Amino acid sequence: MMHSRQPMFLAWGEELTFLYNQPYATILGPRHPAAFARPFEQVWSDIWPDIKPLVDRALAGESTWRENMHLVMTRHGYPEDTWYTFSYSPLHDDDGRIVGMFCSAIETTGQVLAEQALRENEGRFRALLDATPAMMWVTDRNGDCTHLNQSWYAFTGQTPATGLGHGWLDAVHPADRPAAERKFEDATRTKSPLRLDYRLRHADGTWRYAIDAAQPRLAEDGTYLGHVGSVLDITDRRQAEERQTLLAREVDHRAKNVLAVVQAMIRMTQADDVDSYALALQGRVAALARAHTLLAADRWAAADLGALLAGELTAFLGEERAVRVVLTGPTVALPPGTAQPLTMIVHELATNAFKHGALSAQTGRLEVCWSVQDGRLRLDWTERGGPALAGAPQRLGFGTRVLDGTVRRQLGGRLQLDWRAEGLACRLEVPLTPKAAGAAEQPGLMWGTG
Incomplete structure (x- = not known):
């Protein structure tokens, strides 16, 4: 354990003496090095009510695993929202008696906060798309449509069940669909801007001329995430x-x-x-x-x-x-x-x-x-x-x-x-x-x- 690069600790004996490796010291923050060899309950007194049921289960012989568990800690003198993925396992002596517990853990606070921010941004982004009069759509990196705004559904009469993925192509005129599908796949493969014209079926059954334009959607590090595009009814203009x-x-x-x-x-x-x-x-x-x-x-x-x-x-x-x-x-x-x-x-x-x-x-x-x-x-x-x-x-x-x-x-x-x-x-x-x-x-x- 002491030589592993994975944060780990064990709690041993009646007082659950806390022993940990150097990567786990990062999780402890200012509590290190005073936390070494102290009772487990004293080391994590601020979160003890949250983790004690899991400790009891480990001491009873049951292994547990938690993913992105939320814990409010006071490592730096103020309440702090943190998240961890970890497992608790019982430790046995040579006679098979349970004499402690072992934990392998990793702090996922940064990842969880980033995912929350992404979901919030995605939610705001989709709310913005739904409030836009133009028909808007979003795809993932595989080219599957993950969001169509309300204007699309109102115009075409489709629903999320029929429009997402590649279902939106069913609203394209049969004569225009092959070219539209080919250009769409090419833009996804090359991660390049997209522009195409096609006839789009209106909810009333008529065919309307539309222009579809999109740009690649990139993460902060430049990773390709998919495309975001808009569709405009250009029948009157045409x-x-x-x-x-x-x-x-x-x-x-x-x-x-x-x-x-x-x-x-x-x-x-x-x-x-x-x-x-x-x-x-x-x-x-x-x-x-x-x-x-x-x-x-x-x-x-x-x-x-x-x-x-x-x-x-x-x-x-x-x-x-x-x-x-x-x-x-x-x-x-x-x-x-x-x-x-x-x-x-x-x-x-x-x-x-x-x-x-x-x-x-x-x-x-x-x-x-x-x-x-x-x-x-x-x-x-x-x-x-x-x-x-x-x-x-x-x-x-x-x-x-x-x-x-x-x-x-x-x-x-x-x-x-x-x-x-x-x-x-x-x-x-x-x-x-x-x-x-x-x-x-x-x-x-x-x-x-x-």
């Missing part, structure tokens, strides 16, 4: 990015379409001189811009017919429009494929009325009324009070050809022009659905499809 991509494509499409329409305007506009040509072209481009403004206000879903007519006629008459023009009809939402060509139709009618028809005279008036039946828009344009008309023109002008081509070929509708003496009466009917207006879906037509 959908926003997809919408942004679609929007960029839509902007590109509309920009090309506008350029195509402007090119058509340049090609088709006719005039006797440069100034007239510029004026006509500016008017058509401005009409196109007004149509785009209306569509943009409703995110290119539709344009209000009444607003379209009012805006186009106000461009010609200003404040007089309220006096000289009557607009009558229900609220009609024009799809983009109809709104843009119809704007150009109204612009050509207004241009003709302002130059040659009712709006060229102060006494002239215009009435525009419309209705919708069976998915078709019927619009009546009636001029009165302008210069008297001698009937239909002998030669179809540019504006008339534009009207006919746009209504019939582009919108798949019908056009009727009545050159009455009191003024032009125009009736047009066009379908309001892209499927009905089959020609409106074809590229390269007169005013584009929006």
Whole structure:
């Protein structure tokens, strides 16, 4: 015993004389060396009530063992929490009589306090994780998930029984699971940071896009303990990015379409001189811009017919429009494929009325009324009070050809022009659905499809 590096002592005889080796002196602290050869009860009087039952059992012939037993000692003049792992065994003389007891012991105070601190820190850490809105997880050095916070369970509908270990992988989309599992195992093997995307099953059964990021968890001495990671639901962000991509494509499409329409305007506009040509072209481009403004206000879903007519006629008459023009009809939402060509139709009618028809005279008036039946828009344009008309023109002008081509070929509708003496009466009917207006879906037509 005296030569062992393990702390040991024996208590011998009726007074249990205390004999110990040098490693045990460290446990005694200031009680060494006075404790040597004194009665056991006197040496450890402060803990005697705690250990006497074990001493009695040893003297009765029974060996006992205790792991991390808590004892409050006053080795240094103040109560001190200590922990020990030790065994008590009976000692026999040559005749087999019990004449004392033997102890092999080790103080585990540092280890117990460290484990307590670790558990407390782990408890605080897990409480912090559970209070975090993001989904959080912790693994051990083998890659087994030892903690999933409440946000994970609330999101996935899993429980600790189904999620811990490698059960969390059951919530990953089957198509994404192999890659996720492989990257997870690689990060554990190499003790490196982790980042991966996958689809995660929501508690309602839907699949959500998630991003998972983690860092190695290290002890103070650098020992790898596992990983700690967070999972974020990025479905909304991903959908926003997809919408942004679609929007960029839509902007590109509309920009090309506008350029195509402007090119058509340049090609088709006719005039006797440069100034007239510029004026006509500016008017058509401005009409196109007004149509785009209306569509943009409703995110290119539709344009209000009444607003379209009012805006186009106000461009010609200003404040007089309220006096000289009557607009009558229900609220009609024009799809983009109809709104843009119809704007150009109204612009050509207004241009003709302002130059040659009712709006060229102060006494002239215009009435525009419309209705919708069976998915078709019927619009009546009636001029009165302008210069008297001698009937239909002998030669179809540019504006008339534009009207006919746009209504019939582009919108798949019908056009009727009545050159009455009191003024032009125009009736047009066009379908309001892209499927009905089959020609409106074809590229390269007169005013584009929006």
